[in-house]
Amino acid sequence: MLKFIVKRLFWMIPSLFAVSFLAFVLIQLPPGDFVTTYIATLASSNEVVDQNTAAQLRERFGLDQPMLIQYLKWIWGILTRGDFGISFEWQQPVSGLIWERMALTLVLALVSLIATWALALPIGVYSAVKKYSIGDYAFTAFTFFGLSIPSFLLALVLMYVAAVEFGADVGGLFSPEYEMASWSLAKMYDLLTHLWLPVAILAISSTASLIRVMRANMLDELPKPYVTTARAKGLSEFRLLIKYPLRIALNPFISTIAWLLPNLISGSVVVAIVLNLPTAAPLLLQSLMAQDMYLAGAFVLLICALTLIGSLISDILLALVDPRIRLE
Amino acid sequence: MTDVLSIVPRPSIAAGKPLLEVKNLVTEFALRTGVFRAVDDLSFSIEPGKTLCVVGESGSGKSVTARSILQIVDSPGEIASGSILLHRPDGTSLDLAKLNPRSRAIRSVRGRDIAMIFQEPMSSLSPVHTVGDQITEVLRLHLNMSKAQARTEAISLLRQVEIPDPEKALDRYAFQYSGGMRQRAMIAMALACKPQLLIADEPTTALDVTTQAEILDLIKRLQQSTGMAVLFITHDMGVVAQIADDVLVMHHGVAKEYGPVEQIFHAPQDPYTRMLIGSVLKLEQKAEIRLARPPLDTTAEPILTIRNLSMHFGDMKALNDVSIALLPGETLGIVGESGSGKTTMGRSIMRLYDPTGGEMLYRRADGKVVDLAKLEGAELKAARRELRMVFQDPFGSLNPRMTVAQVIGEPLLVNGIARGKELDERVCHLMDQVGLDPAGRERYPHAFSGGQRQRIGIARAITLNPRIIVADEATSALDVSVRFQVLDLLMRLQDELGLAYIFISHDIGVIRYMCDRVGVMYRGKLVEVGEADKVCNAPDHPYTQALISAIPRPDPRDRDRSRRFRYTEPSQVKNGSTAG
Numbered sequence: 085m086l087k088f089i090v091k092r093l094f095w096m097i098p099s100l101f102a103v104s105f106l107a108f109v110l111i112q113l114p115p116g117d118f119v120t121t122y123i124a125t126l127a128s129s130n131e132v133v134d135q136n137t138a139a140q141l142r143e144r145f146g147l148d149q150p151m152l153i154q155y156l157k158w159i160w161g162i163l164t165r166g167d168f169g170i171s172f173e174w175q176q177p178v179s180g181l182i183w184e185r186m187a188l189t190l191v192l193a194l195v196s197l198i199a200t201w202a203l204a205l206p207i208g209v210y211s212a213v214k215k216y217s218i219g220d221y222a223f224t225a226f227t228f229f230g231l232s233i234p235s236f237l238l239a240l241v242l243m244y245v246a247a248v249e250f251g252a253d254v255g256g257l258f259s260p261e262y263e264m265a266s267w268s269l270a271k272m273y274d275l276l277t278h279l280w281l282p283v284a285i286l287a288i289s290s291t292a293s294l295i296r297v298m299r300a301n302m303l304d305e306l307p308k309p310y311v312t313t314a315r316a317k318g319l320s321e322f323r324l325l326i327k328y329p330l331r332i333a334l335n336p337f338i339s340t341i342a343w344l345l346p347n348l349i350s351g352s353v354v355v356a357i358v359l360n361l362p363t364a365a366p367l368l369l370q371s372l373m374a375q376d377m378y379l380a381g382a383f384v385l386l387i388c389a390l391t392l393i394g395s396l397i398s399d400i401l402l403a404l405v406d407p408r409i410r411l412e
Numbered sequence: 413m414t415d416v417l418s419i420v421p422r423p424s425i426a427a428g429k430p431l432l433e434v435k436n437l438v439t440e441f442a443l444r445t446g447v448f449r450a451v452d453d454l455s456f457s458i459e460p461g462k463t464l465c466v467v468g469e470s471g472s473g474k475s476v477t478a479r480s481i482l483q484i485v486d487s488p489g490e491i492a493s494g495s496i497l498l499h500r501p502d503g504t505s506l507d508l509a510k511l512n513p514r515s516r517a518i519r520s521v522r523g524r525d526i527a528m529i530f531q532e533p534m535s536s537l538s539p540v541h542t543v544g545d546q547i548t549e550v551l552r553l554h555l556n557m558s559k560a561q562a563r564t565e566a567i568s569l570l571r572q573v574e575i576p577d578p579e580k581a582l583d584r585y586a587f588q589y590s591g592g593m594r595q596r597a598m599i600a601m602a603l604a605c606k607p608q609l610l611i612a613d614e615p616t617t618a619l620d621v622t623t624q625a626e627i628l629d630l631i632k633r634l635q636q637s638t639g640m641a642v643l644f645i646t647h648d649m650g651v652v653a654q655i656a657d658d659v660l661v662m663h664h665g666v667a668k669e670y671g672p673v674e675q676i677f678h679a680p681q682d683p684y685t686r687m688l689i690g691s692v693l694k695l696e697q698k699a700e701i702r703l704a705r706p707p708l709d710t711t712a713e714p715i716l717t718i719r720n721l722s723m724h725f726g727d728m729k730a731l732n733d734v735s736i737a738l739l740p741g742e743t744l745g746i747v748g749e750s751g752s753g754k755t756t757m758g759r760s761i762m763r764l765y766d767p768t769g770g771e772m773l774y775r776r777a778d779g780k781v782v783d784l785a786k787l788e789g790a791e792l793k794a795a796r797r798e799l800r801m802v803f804q805d806p807f808g809s810l811n812p813r814m815t816v817a818q819v820i821g822e823p824l825l826v827n828g829i830a831r832g833k834e835l836d837e838r839v840c841h842l843m844d845q846v847g848l849d850p851a852g853r854e855r856y857p858h859a860f861s862g863g864q865r866q867r868i869g870i871a872r873a874i875t876l877n878p879r880i881i882v883a884d885e886a887t888s889a890l891d892v893s894v895r896f897q898v899l900d901l902l903m904r905l906q907d908e909l910g911l912a913y914i915f916i917s918h919d920i921g922v923i924r925y926m927c928d929r930v931g932v933m934y935r936g937k938l939v940e941v942g943e944a945d946k947v948c949n950a951p952d953h954p955y956t957q958a959l960i961s962a963i964p965r966p967d968p969r970d971r972d973r974s975r976r977f978r979y980t981e982p983s984q985v986k987n988g989s990t991a992g
Contacts, residue, residue: 307486308535309530309531309532309535309536310535310536310537310538310539312479312484312486312530313528313530313536313537313538313598313601314538315484315522316482316484316522316523316527316528317522317523317527317549317550317553317601318519318520318521318522318523318524318550318553318554319519319549319553320519321514327541328538328541331540332539332540405540406539406540407539407540407542407585407587408539408540408585408587411585411587411588
């Protein structure tokens with residue numbers, strides 16, 4: 085097992101290099117660079133930048149060098165100093181920008197994940213056990229609703245209802261007076277009052293799909309002979325469900341951890357923008373649009389690293405949970 | 413039977429009172445098309461210490477009967493009427509049919525008074541829990557044992573069912589056990605609370621015949637030492653003859669005949685029972701069609717000569733230096749247990765595998781000899797037209813989205829031999845040949861029964877006028893009454909078309925009925941080749957002797973278990989834990 089983990093970790097190194105290089109190339113592929121975008125932005129406010137200034141800017145940012153050199157410089161900085169570069173747009177270190185947003189991103193993602201699982205797993209099991217009952221039909225209707233409504237539409241509708249009908253302060257995660265304040269109990273409470281709306285929106289669509297997956301997994305396991313064996317032993321229906329089919333039906337969920345981690349960053353972009361949330365996703369989008377390549381590159385690298393770590397974690401967990409994988 | 417009678421009934425049970433009385437049981441399944449009655453007005457009783465065999469073909473309702481007793485019929489099935497009276501040793505009686513399937517009362521019966529073992533020992537055990545966990549669970553549930561007590565008890569149970577090294581085996585998982593060991597573990601689990609009744613639902617069907625014999629012996633021994641009753645469900649009349657005290661014959665949910673085993677086998681009253689016994693006894697001798705044939709010309713040049721054929725999968729020698737010849741018009745049987753390499757041999761001959769060594773010399777109709785092991789391209793294609801295959805599973809081997817006409821006609825179409833009206837006519841003719849009504853040719857395979865599907869498979873095999881047909885367990889998925897009809901069809905076609913068969917089977921009865929010569933395989937080697945009569949009745953090799961000795965004889969008067977033995981290779985003695 086330890087050998088397996090070490091081997092996997094070792095293989096992650098070349099993958100990360102390959103991915104970082106690809107990411108770097110991809111970000112540079114669109115015509116122009118940050119300076120052209122910058123000039124265009126200035127031009128829209130009637131400021132004209134001459135060729136000399138542009139060249140100076142390029143030189144200052146190192147954009148006049150060949151791409152390979154730029155990449156090697158960047159990756160060398162990361163490896164030796166943990167320096168991800170300076171964001172052109174924000175004129176701040178990239179790492180600082182990202183970490184600032186990651187805390188709230190994590191809070192939001194974890195809370196909606198817990199809400200999703202807490203709802204979806206029991207409902208999925210119920211739907212499978214009581215297949216074709218009224219309850220199953222009701223939940224099925226809900227899941228189809230949740231799957232078919234785009235989350236930004238749901239966000240808009242819920243924002244409207246919350247703001248107009250209940251007079252709640254929507255958008256963002258804090259009231260204006262707490263935005264810059266340091267952490268206190270009052271600020272925590274303020275966060276909670278703002279958190280429920282994005283959590284509800286994010287949870288509804290993912291709950292819906294998760295219910296379907298759980299129901300299908302359980303329906304696969306319920307008619308298996310080992311369930312009948314357990315029933316013939318005299319176990320109560322509840323204990324039996326928890327111990328046997330549920331345990332095996334959960335395996336596919338463990339595999340989803342692989343894409344759950346990168347989703348922390350890139351997931352729910354649209355909702356975050358609509359609700360004006362200070363999370364990582366809007367920043368990622370903004371950096372890509374501005375061709376702010378060190379910031380975007382750091383994001384892509386982070387997403388890839390999280391994907392690799394996520395699949396490693398899910399593989400280890402699967403091996404721990406399922407002896408068939410561990411021992412064969 | 414005397415060994416069973418010697419058991420002293422438990423004193424607490426009133427003399428003459430049966431352990432379980434089933435009266436007018438009706439179990440129904442509410443389907444969209446109406447109510448399907450799986451068990452119809454069934455009555456029987458089981459005495460303590462006795463064995464009742466419920467026998468019937470697929471769809472007879474025997475499994476549903478067993479599950480009804482424990483109220484574990486799969487939804488939407490439920491008991492519609494009737495009673496199932498359990499007379500407990502403390503004198504109380506309980507009508508199981510009246511209990512709610514989820515009630516505490518029925519749960520206290522399950523696993524404690526009545527325990528059950530199932531057909532497929534792999535999937536009947538949880539793949540993610542240790543065997544020990546699953547055994548101790550039932551002990552803790554019904555007997556309120558502590559963890560340590562339950563563990564000690566589970567170890568002694570595993571020892572009782574003769575699992576080697578029980579302390580370690582307890583912490584292993586089901587997939588680390590061989591097929592026979594898994595069924596032993598299932599039995600240990602079922603016997604944990606010393607039930608008065610053990611329901612065994614086809615417990616040996618998925619096992620090899622030598623393993624089956626050991627499991628049957630084990631159940632019998634445990635029954636003698638604990639005095640429990642056994643309700644044994646099977647389709648195998650040989651097993652019935654060996655273990656039953658009483659027999660209940662079921663057909664389409666109805667009891668056809670119910671009586672002592674002696675009566676069922678030697679004085680059957682019901683025509684269905686007679687047919688069932690008749691078709692079993694038929695497989696005890698040579699087929700009538702073969703008796704009427706002139707003797708095979710053994711001097712003819714063989715149509716297929718296999719020399720030193722080997723097929724290795726990594727370190728596994730699935731075929732190890734096999735040499736055998738097939739004469740024109742001959743039926744050559746290949747017999748062996750699971751893992752013996754008999755299927756690999758069939759597939760290598762068809763070149764579904766590329767053999768790792770040896771040659772397969774095939775004599776074509778024009779007298780030219782080619783080596784099938786080395787053929788490539790167009791020549792291989794041409795040879796495959798003359799060598800065809802019939803598969804085991806009549807359900808899996810037909811594409812469910814093709815009509816029967818498409819299935820049968822496909823070889824003609826892909827080889828560019830016939831199309832349009834001519835194709836249609838040839839398909840009709842082929843269906844006639846295999847005894848199917850050509851009017852059904854536009855229907856899909858699901859509309860046909862297992863036997864009919866196997867006929868479709870045979871029609872597909874003879875479409876291109878082959879010279880050799882490899883039949884891999886072609887009848888083992890069929891009910892016994894259908895089995896010999898398909899065998900007779902194969903022999904009739906052999907006469908009409910001059911075919912040579914390689915008939916792969918684990919069933920000695922089928923081999924004896926069908927084959928001229930037999931090769932016996934054991935761990936990739938051909939250990940014996942000879943005339944079918946000789947190999948089936950007086951084999952030379954000790955492995956064949958062991959194999960023959962393990963086959964349950966369909967005669968309750970012939971129950972000598974002492975002649976049975978297990979073959980162990982003389983050079984390397986293994987503990988028999990090969991994959992089941």
